[in-house]
Amino acid sequence: MYSFRNDYSEGAHPQILRALIETNLEQTVGYGEDRFCQEAAELIKRKISRGDVDVHLIPGGTQTNLIAISAFLRPHEAVIAPLTGHIEVHETGAIEATGHKIISMSGREGKLYPSDVRQAVEAHTDEHMVKPRLVYISNATEVGSIYTKDELKALSETCRALGLLLFMDGARLGSALTSDKNDLTLGDIASLVDAFYIGGTKNGALIGEALVICTESLKADFRFHIKQKGALLAKGRLLGIQFTELFRGNLFFELARHANAMATKIQGALIALGCPLLLHSPSNQIFPILPNQVIAELVAKEYSFEVQKRMDDDHTMIRLVTSWATREDAVDEFIADLKKLL
Amino acid sequence: MYSFRNDYSEGAHPQILRALIETNLEQTVGYGEDRFCQEAAELIKRKISRGDVDVHLIPGGTQTNLIAISAFLRPHEAVIAPLTGHIEVHETGAIEATGHKIISMSGREGKLYPSDVRQAVEAHTDEHMVKPRLVYISNATEVGSIYTKDELKALSETCRALGLLLFMDGARLGSALTSDKNDLTLGDIASLVDAFYIGGTKNGALIGEALVICTESLKADFRFHIKQKGALLAKGRLLGIQFTELFRGNLFFELARHANAMATKIQGALIALGCPLLLHSPSNQIFPILPNQVIAELVAKEYSFEVQKRMDDDHTMIRLVTSWATREDAVDEFIADLKKLL
Amino acid sequence: MYSFRNDYSEGAHPQILRALIETNLEQTVGYGEDRFCQEAAELIKRKISRGDVDVHLIPGGTQTNLIAISAFLRPHEAVIAPLTGHIEVHETGAIEATGHKIISMSGREGKLYPSDVRQAVEAHTDEHMVKPRLVYISNATEVGSIYTKDELKALSETCRALGLLLFMDGARLGSALTSDKNDLTLGDIASLVDAFYIGGTKNGALIGEALVICTESLKADFRFHIKQKGALLAKGRLLGIQFTELFRGNLFFELARHANAMATKIQGALIALGCPLLLHSPSNQIFPILPNQVIAELVAKEYSFEVQKRMDDDHTMIRLVTSWATREDAVDEFIADLKKLL
């Protein structure tokens, strides 16, 4: 029995747990004003090579999205997002619950392109419609793809030309940045978007996302918004300690690299076996299309994964996700089983 | 140097950390559907002696308040709360941000009485005003007092007679229930209120509050609300493991009892020294009124606490809070220092 | 110069203005509790042949939509609407501003069918997604089409089977009900939907829509919602007097019939001239596709209308709308001009 269901199946990387234990009885002030949160913010700024960004540690991804977006927008302003975007599909209307419409555009392979953005803006002509103001993208995307530097640059330029903010959901940013196909750095991202977050939950932390606000005008009073939405943890140190461990050295990147390596291995095997894929994923999520019978047999062997979509009477797309914790021997065994079945 | 600033100055009780480590590599499904969350819910139901309540684990207190209250109310309905209530004073308008007015009543010693509730209801006569629908109380209150069984019974009867829901914020419920003055059980509370929560963050957990919904009509679709407000943790196990430890045996109550004992000891010393208090606190928060010079000297000795209120030119009320982690030797030393200063 | 831009280009039908003048100095109580509002409600109930519905008079259409929908839904519930629905396209995110997502489905000719509704429901499987709860349709639709009795019956049955509310935006209900193609009565609608409104603004009133709530569970406290959203007019009589005039006899239907007749005449001429149309409209909005040069010449002759959509390099779709006030001689002259140009 092994789960490829997601990248949050296990607890935290042992180094993080160790740090929690070692600091456990140190008394700190609450609500993220402790020395651990400050150190984490400093370490992250250093990795970005930017002293002028604001870093806020927030427990979860949906929360980070809704706090940032509702803080950045006026009531009549809307978000442009891809049809597959997490805020559009899998956050129970969290953005709309703060009062803002999401304009969903089809995009391509989970990504938005300048033409999508321009089309959305052109379709909204006057005060009888919402005013598009923020472009939401994910990197890696919900279908495993990642943005190249050129793609992000083009999108950034379009946004700036049209007076739009660009926000990147980085729940799986670690996987994106350590992908073989990646040519972006944290510094590049900080210079191309207005705000983004670095996901901890899906990359070795128990909980926690580090929101980075790059644009000066978006910074004021941000902690009010975190508190109002219930995301200012009394024991903020829980977030600070974890991100300190992730960014003190290269742990964050090493964990993501492992996840990618495991996914790449499985994907390579699937390709070799002639199995069709939604796309050649460069990150830690892969989407093979398998005969239903094979899926049934994998389930019988107690492999666990998400079923994504019925393709035809006999085939279904599933999602396989690897993480910092995915064991290589489990991957090898899974591949061996696949070989028997395909 | 020692901090009596709050009950979330340290990390978690070691037994909780140990459980996190031991279960760390077990793979679970996400979002609170794992076996730990289920076990925690079962343990809590058993402590309440009620199989028919719903238990939801939520990261923080502000979040629990805003999710529950916004889920329970229709748009025109309002909350009655004491002037000192946490949602009225210290949650950055979180309830109003979900669209609901708080009608604040003065109450007495941080508590609401039937007369407060009736007065609020009588003042709201028609559709030009909000409709009072939910009464919010805290136990222990924000000023350290607790509800007796008779008080809670009377309030509950008033609410039921007036068609109002009764909601108890239990961020410090452990301290209330283990107070010398307490005559309430978890079962009593469950039968007298419509929903309440059992605070973990301020009683030995890293994060986490256990919301208990007692009234059938409030249960439907509740997980949608948790998700929409960003409080459904991907690694929900983090909450489940902690509450399992707290409620597997009596840890939750032992930790609170220790906090109370430490506060009682300090309060006893202050009374013996003739120091006036906001009220004789039965719980883990005490509010002495001290000469400003004494406060300055305590600060010089690196004691840390919250300054509450200027009383006159020479006196100020401070807040001292103890917790599961408060060391008795630190308390003794603090008392010794107080004796020298007062 | 003549405007076919919309059905609210002129003021009110003279009979309505006369009634305003005649009753002007009568003193009434405010906020819709006057005798005129009561009489209007009674007249409407009689036309529906239902004594058990609630009727509320509300100044405008966007307002009626947002008040009704936000009153009917809990925070996690969503609206299913056609892509062309007024709330999806032309109300500046009014529904989302009350916290609710709109799930837009393509439908056909501006209408939703059972398959659209089922598809939307099936795509929303758990608490990570909003919960579809209300189906929004317009009759006549935004593209001029109308629902047949069979279509509405099928939709109603689907909604009831799936636990969904059905809401009809009747901004142009007069035009729909008096169309040659119509086989629905007000009574049919009241028995098939949960709530609907009868549009006054686009059918001879200065302002005003009559919301009819048919389903018992949706009625409670509705006036609180009207007031909270700012739609309870101090001089509610303004609405009551108008709807009394519209429904005392058959004025409401006569005005709509005239609008339809004028549109039918223009559409007939266009068809005879071989002009393609978006669809054969049975109501007071028609959507011809014209050569750009013809459009330019119509503009030069000071005809006014909305430009809808570029079809190709040489052709554009426009919208022509007629109303209770459209003069037949202006229609005839317009047709004569069209004949010269096409």
Add this chain to the structure above:
Amino acid sequence: MYSFRNDYSEGAHPQILRALIETNLEQTVGYGEDRFCQEAAELIKRKISRGDVDVHLIPGGTQTNLIAISAFLRPHEAVIAPLTGHIEVHETGAIEATGHKIISMSGREGKLYPSDVRQAVEAHTDEHMVKPRLVYISNATEVGSIYTKDELKALSETCRALGLLLFMDGARLGSALTSDKNDLTLGDIASLVDAFYIGGTKNGALIGEALVICTESLKADFRFHIKQKGALLAKGRLLGIQFTELFRGNLFFELARHANAMATKIQGALIALGCPLLLHSPSNQIFPILPNQVIAELVAKEYSFEVQKRMDDDHTMIRLVTSWATREDAVDEFIADLKKLL
């Protein structure tokens, strides 16, 4: 039988009705972009002697308050208002429904003073509390008092020093500005507040309030907010025509002067009869405290008014309101009746 219940008991001033009739068949564009709305805005700007303000015509007062306040504030910002303020008491939580807390201060005679504002600001110290950002006042107030120029100047200076916006609800601004005690002009107000509105509904119009935005940074995209909240009337001309009549000459002020004169006459008689009052009202609302028996006899004579507050076992405060339409002979008869009863 005569009603002193409010200043919206009758329809509109005849000159307004006449204008509606005369312009009735003129075709205009919709949504407030017609020539009447433009003319009304120009006339109002001229009365204010300021070309650089924005004027928006909005159907009602609650609507104007909620649209303006929600457009001006970010999500964490709050309103400071007097305890008696209309938004605090009589708008069904309309402001909170847009997400913002109201901090209510006691003030004096319905008015806020610099000390109230400073106290509210000082009590809100950090991100655990809302951030006070806008001060809401009414002129005339809900208890009939008005602001002097010195009072408004002092309040304005305090707001500017503290970074707060100042907003004036002018539902009864006509009565305030034409009071014997008034020393403010429309121009003064425009220079001292950030936005205010000029009430039409309570001063001779059927519906309509003219919102004046004075501060540049508050102007952008304002029509989006009007539309989103459902207040952009399709037949915006209805508002334009009315305000054009009110401000073409001095009709607005003449109507208010009449209302004041009628109130002054009644109040003078009450004072002469030794009747106690809540305060010596300088405007069109007066609040006498009468023996319950007298009130019963007035009711028996079919006088209509609002009962405000029980003062003791034998006395009750009522509210008498006069308007542009109050007949002097009815006032004289009422006074004669009072003389017989008191």
